[in-house]
Amino acid sequence: MKKILTVLILLSLFSCNYFATPLDPREELGLIDATTMRKTASKAIGIANKILENQKQNFKLRASWENFKGNEQLLESTTKTINVFLLRPKNYFPTFEKETEVIDDFRSELENVKVNKDFDNCADEDDCVRNLYENHKIGPIVAHVLKQQATLEIAKTNPKSDYIALLDSDLQKFKMLFGKNISGDFNMPGFENFIAIILLHEIGHLNQSFNFSDLNSLPKDNYDALRDYHNSLNQNKKEETRADAYAAYLISNYAKSADETLSYEDRSVILYIPIQAMLVYIYQLFDKSEAGICRQYFDPSKTHPNLQLRYIAMSLILSEKPKDFGRLESYLYTRDTISKKDFAINNLECSRLHF
Numbered sequence: 001m002k003k004i005l006t007v008l009i010l011l012s013l014f015s016c017n018y019f020a021t022p023l024d025p026r027e028e029l030g031l032i033d034a035t036t037m038r039k040t041a042s043k044a045i046g047i048a049n050k051i052l053e054n055q056k057q058n059f060k061l062r063a064s065w066e067n068f069k070g071n072e073q074l075l076e077s078t079t080k081t082i083n084v085f086l087l088r089p090k091n092y093f094p095t096f097e098k099e100t101e102v103i104d105d106f107r108s109e110l111e112n113v114k115v116n117k118d119f120d121n122c123a124d125e126d127d128c129v130r131n132l133y134e135n136h137k138i139g140p141i142v143a144h145v146l147k148q149q150a151t152l153e154i155a156k157t158n159p160k161s162d163y164i165a166l167l168d169s170d171l172q173k174f175k176m177l178f179g180k181n182i183s184g185d186f187n188m189p190g191f192e193n194f195i196a197i198i199l200l201h202e203i204g205h206l207n208q209s210f211n212f213s214d215l216n217s218l219p220k221d222n223y224d225a226l227r228d229y230h231n232s233l234n235q236n237k238k239e240e241t242r243a244d245a246y247a248a249y250l251i252s253n254y255a256k257s258a259d260e261t262l263s264y265e266d267r268s269v270i271l272y273i274p275i276q277a278m279l280v281y282i283y284q285l286f287d288k289s290e291a292g293i294c295r296q297y298f299d300p301s302k303t304h305p306n307l308q309l310r311y312i313a314m315s316l317i318l319s320e321k322p323k324d325f326g327r328l329e330s331y332l333y334t335r336d337t338i339s340k341k342d343f344a345i346n347n348l349e350c351s352r353l354h355f
């Protein structure tokens, strides 16, 4: 397990949607102000603003729940203030205790997992991979976690509006599932770093002047692989991938430009991406059922690419290694191979997913 943890470096993900009319998000969404994640969201806004300023972006985030004391006048006239709202449904009774149990179960089952040596050469596209692990109790736990994750909508924005809405209840649930160290091998940076990455992703949606071609300073093979992948997507997935790219690009440039001066705390936002991605990878690793393989490789909807695929694409933007495009190509190759298998076509759960 330790080996897996130290070898894998991927990236972070989240789900968000557009909606059409630029109104007060509370009216638009029928939601009310939430308070549980306020402190964390305030910290996240501070982190995201630091990166936006460092990268000379004409956006500044402001928490709707904080009194503002006139800093706005000091902003450049070209800087756009984006209000961040933290919202929840009116009648909402969280049931996170159940998710805590799920994570505890995953941890204890992880200790019981053994690789069946007769099948350790099986690749994900081979039918024999179904026999890889001797503990089959962990698969359903993974399935539960990933199915829960697929229902979460943790942020919303609209290119015509000046706000970002964070969904407090879904953030809490995401934190429960992916904001914890599930293996005990490393320190988990604060969840505010994850929210900061989400905020940058949302600003990516609002900043339509950022183009995928702005990534062309990356090592050529990495850029070419990313561009080809991006070109292959439908309009919605292209936009999600562009917003992911914007967030990763800002963080990468922030890391380079401020490398010498960053404190450990400042550095957490850069570390959060590979650590959180690793957690998603670890979960997916232990469900080799037909549906589990489909969830690992196929997209959960027509609008968002697969979580792991998004991490791989973002990690290529953070990477300076010219050969890292191989991970993206190999993932897409495996996915293509699996999509042609009988089980992927005939399994009901698989056929509900998209590729």
Ligand SMILES: [Zn+2]
Binding pocket: 015, 016, 017, 201, 202, 205, 240, 243
């Ligand atoms: Zn998005």
